[in-house]
Amino acid sequence: MLEIKGLVKQYGKFTAVDHLDLSVEEGNIFGFVGPNGAGKTTTMRIMAGLLTATSGSVLIDGVDATKNPLLLREKIGYMPDFFGVYDNLKVSEYMDFYAGAYEIPYGQRDGIINPLLDLVNLSDKKDVYVDTLSRGMKQRLCLARSLVHDPKLLILDEPASGLDPRARIEMKDALKQLQTLNKTILISSHILPELAEMCTQVGIMEKGKLLIQGSVGDIMQRLTQKRVVSVRTTGDVAKITYVLKENPLVRSIVQHQSDLEFDFDGTDADLADILKSLVMKGIPVTQFKEKEGNLEEIFMQVTGGAAL
Ligand SMILES: Nc1ncnc2c1ncn2[C@@H]1O[C@H](COP(=O)(O)OP(=O)(O)OP(=O)(O)O)[C@@H](O)[C@H]1O
Numbered sequence: 001m002l003e004i005k006g007l008v009k010q011y012g013k014f015t016a017v018d019h020l021d022l023s024v025e026e027g028n029i030f031g032f033v034g035p036n037g038a039g040k041t042t043t044m045r046i047m048a049g050l051l052t053a054t055s056g057s058v059l060i061d062g063v064d065a066t067k068n069p070l071l072l073r074e075k076i077g078y079m080p081d082f083f084g085v086y087d088n089l090k091v092s093e094y095m096d097f098y099a100g101a102y103e104i105p106y107g108q109r110d111g112i113i114n115p116l117l118d119l120v121n122l123s124d125k126k127d128v129y130v131d132t133l134s135r136g137m138k139q140r141l142c143l144a145r146s147l148v149h150d151p152k153l154l155i156l157d158e159p160a161s162g163l164d165p166r167a168r169i170e171m172k173d174a175l176k177q178l179q180t181l182n183k184t185i186l187i188s189s190h191i192l193p194e195l196a197e198m199c200t201q202v203g204i205m206e207k208g209k210l211l212i213q214g215s216v217g218d219i220m221q222r223l224t225q226k227r228v229v230s231v232r233t234t235g236d237v238a239k240i241t242y243v244l245k246e247n248p249l250v251r252s253i254v255q256h257q258s259d260l261e262f263d264f265d266g267t268d269a270d271l272a273d274i275l276k277s278l279v280m281k282g283i284p285v286t287q288f289k290e291k292e293g294n295l296e297e298i299f300m301q302v303t304g305g306a307a308l
């Protein structure tokens, strides 16, 4: 559905997107993660045909985004990170305006607009002026308007930013529903755990490059080869350290008052053996568990601690 090859965007001498390759299959939700200034918006604007690339190619459903802007418009729905709404327009008029822009005949508009307002939970606001809507509502309206022409690929630039937790859940639900309609969705965000829950794939971008991409599970596995285990005891922590030091698979040990953490380089069976040896030595172990990597940590690992 989406195939980006060798994409470069320079603003003067500054390279905002640096030889980016990315492919997303139909029906996937791809999460674009990266710190401020990584190049997410720039990439998305090129995909949406709003910005010309310096070099490289972007194919969307077989259409060359750089060469065929009119056909591209049919294929994609774009929700920008910042957008204005017009004064003096009611929600239904606003949607009608966009349906008109996509040359949808009058007779078909209600049949398209009503289900979309349902999807984003704004059916009861049809006759309200758009500039009086709350920010979250405007954001959902913007999602609805990007769907009027039934695009195959949705490009959403931080659709959940600034939303309260409830509005976030609603936005997420709307996106999940869109996935069931077999839309392909590209979504950028700084909120990593949220993306993990909803995306089929994620890519981590920094300084114009995609550092790593794959399913959330894949990325975790590739990055969390180092296993970290925490142990807690009601007894003497030093005794645990003593036992652990005898094991060649245990790397570094960090001791606290009633617990410790150690890096470990072995299999699950090896781990079970360690627990067994602790218990055999009569140490009262109250907790023994492997720490799970989360996306935030992974993000920090790959980007070397760049700000979220
Ligand atoms: N019109 C422009 N002229 C010059 N530089 C620009 C322009 N637009 C963006 N940049 C630069 O390109 C880089 C990438 O910006 P971009 O907006 O794509 O980042 P982003 O990943 O979307 O960041 P954020 O998370 O803050 O939205 C930044 O360093 C930015 O300063």
Ligand SMILES: [Mg+2]
Binding pocket: 040, 041, 042, 081, 157
């Ligand atoms: Mg941005």
